[in-house]
Amino acid sequence: MRVALVGGGVSGLTAAYRLRQALGDDAELTVFDAADRPGGKLRTESLAGTDVDVGAEAFLVRRPEAVALAEELGLGDRVVHPTSMRPLVRAGGRTTALPTGTLMGIPASAEQVAGVLSEDGVAAVVAEPSLPAPTLPGHDVALGVLLRERFGDELVDRLVNPLLAGVYGGGADSLGLRAVLPALAERIDAGARSLTEAIAALLPPTSDAPVFGTLPGGLGVLVDALVDAARAEVVTGAMVRELRRSGTGWTLTVTTDAGTKTEDCDAVLLAVPAPAVRKLLATPGTAATDLADVELASMAVVTLALPRGTALPEASGILVGVGETWDDGTPFTAKAFTFSSRKWAHLDDGQALLRGSVGRFGEQDALRATDDELIRRVRADLAELTGVTAEPVAATVRRWGGGLPQYGVGHPERVGRIERDVAALGRIALAGATWHGVGIPACVATASAAAHRLADQLLPASALVGD
Numbered sequence: 001m002r003v004a005l006v007g008g009g010v011s012g013l014t015a016a017y018r019l020r021q022a023l024g025d026d027a028e029l030t031v032f033d034a035a036d037r038p039g040g041k042l043r044t045e046s047l048a049g050t051d052v053d054v055g056a057e058a059f060l061v062r063r064p065e066a067v068a069l070a071e072e073l074g075l076g077d078r079v080v081h082p083t084s085m086r087p088l089v090r091a092g093g094r095t096t097a098l099p100t101g102t103l104m105g106i107p108a109s110a111e112q113v114a115g116v117l118s119e120d121g122v123a124a125v126v127a128e129p130s131l132p133a134p135t136l137p138g139h140d141v142a143l144g145v146l147l148r149e150r151f152g153d154e155l156v157d158r159l160v161n162p163l164l165a166g167v168y169g170g171g172a173d174s175l176g177l178r179a180v181l182p183a184l185a186e187r188i189d190a191g192a193r194s195l196t197e198a199i200a201a202l203l204p205p206t207s208d209a210p211v212f213g214t215l216p217g218g219l220g221v222l223v224d225a226l227v228d229a230a231r232a233e234v235v236t237g238a239m240v241r242e243l244r245r246s247g248t249g250w251t252l253t254v255t256t257d258a259g260t261k262t263e264d265c266d267a268v269l270l271a272v273p274a275p276a277v278r279k280l281l282a283t284p285g286t287a288a289t290d291l292a293d294v295e296l297a298s299m300a301v302v303t304l305a306l307p308r309g310t311a312l313p314e315a316s317g318i319l320v321g322v323g324e325t326w327d328d329g330t331p332f333t334a335k336a337f338t339f340s341s342r343k344w345a346h347l348d349d350g351q352a353l354l355r356g357s358v359g360r361f362g363e364q365d366a367l368r369a370t371d372d373e374l375i376r377r378v379r380a381d382l383a384e385l386t387g388v389t390a391e392p393v394a395a396t397v398r399r400w401g402g403g404l405p406q407y408g409v410g411h412p413e414r415v416g417r418i419e420r421d422v423a424a425l426g427r428i429a430l431a432g433a434t435w436h437g438v439g440i441p442a443c444v445a446t447a448s449a450a451a452h453r454l455a456d457q458l459l460p461a462s463a464l465v466g467d
């Protein structure tokens, strides 16, 4: 029994581990990844002697899947949580505390956001409950259309978009309500009289329980543990170029430094972004148009190590609102900063570490700059926001071309059609950030489900390990 997994990010590696559990020791599992190492967007690098994440840096712990996986892999007692430092937001030319008690920046009352909005902006939020009850034009709607109509532009530009950009790399105008805030859509469907009322009902009770976790040493620790537990052959520098049905299984065409060869397998699991799935499934009958409709945002993470003793603000980071400029009118290049050595106690060893994120969906001009220029611009933004001008002792730029899928209007139906068409091909499954959530816990959940579906096809129920 041989299963090929295309893509060795957290999704492909989790799926390999689940397949190992389901199929047992004899199954031959091979993970092919085009990059120079497994992990995909989980990538830890050494900067000035410290292991830092230059892609994803943390996982939600209020969803169970990533923590449960860490525990299963023996890493549970190593998970750490952020310090009590809070983020700031640059909005309306001022840097102020990011409001709490909102759902992705959407408040349950104007009080929450008063410090960030102008008088007119606050008045729009106050007036929202007195508008006619919300209805959804068509089945789905761009979040921006709904929110701008109900709350005005300021709330979207100053709060909602910076928060969405941190998750999707994109903003409310291109993201669909049903995929991004499904619980809000359900409340509207169920007859909520206003968005304010719906959000009030959705906000979790205030709690001191941590929201995020990570691993000292970086998320590469999770990648290494997954590779060990999956006991799969991981082939890096291996670009899968073609996929053909052959008999009951599949044949892959794989290019490595050593040349191009074909690999036969009984089943295949694709844990790659939508454009790669589309290319690999270039056969009639698959949802090529739907796959092409999943757009991607590109971004870059600029990580800086500043000299020991450099004082960063007492905050975990700063989000930058859309359209914000320096006092002299220069637009910001960075959309957000994370003050890593403030946010994470294990990174606070005297050296100031921080990340600047660049690149929003639809506004990717900044990414054309060279690495040196990006570092220069991010440092200049930092100086404008915080007054910190120290020369870095080390700096690195990691670009994530097409790094995050955009969950546009109609995304859930689109995904449903793609999954149905792909499943009909037999002995193939899809995993990855494209389908049911971009965060690490969602990727773990989607990958586990995909691996189980594939295992069910490969073995009669009675033969599944553990039955």
Ligand SMILES: Cc1cc2nc3c(=O)[nH]c(=O)nc-3n(C[C@H](O)[C@H](O)[C@H](O)COP(=O)(O)OP(=O)(O)OC[C@H]3O[C@@H](n4cnc5c(N)ncnc54)[C@H](O)[C@@H]3O)c2cc1C
Pocket: 006, 007, 008, 009, 010, 011, 012, 032, 033, 034, 035, 038, 039, 040, 041, 042, 054, 055, 056, 057, 058, 059, 060, 238, 239, 240, 241, 271, 272, 273, 276, 299, 301, 400, 403, 404, 431, 432, 433, 434, 438, 439, 440, 441, 443
């Ligand atoms: C900058 C950034 C920061 C983020 N921060 C967070 C965070 O803090 N917390 C969080 O929960 N999420 C975060 N995310 C999102 C999350 O990291 C990703 O959604 C998730 O890691 C994606 O995992 P994946 O395995 O689905 O895909 P990927 O990690 O993209 O892995 C796919 C792999 O497939 C390989 N590949 C592609 N095509 C082929 C091919 N044809 N042949 C062979 N290999 C191929 C690629 O090399 C890649 O390694 C962040 C994302 C980015 C870009």
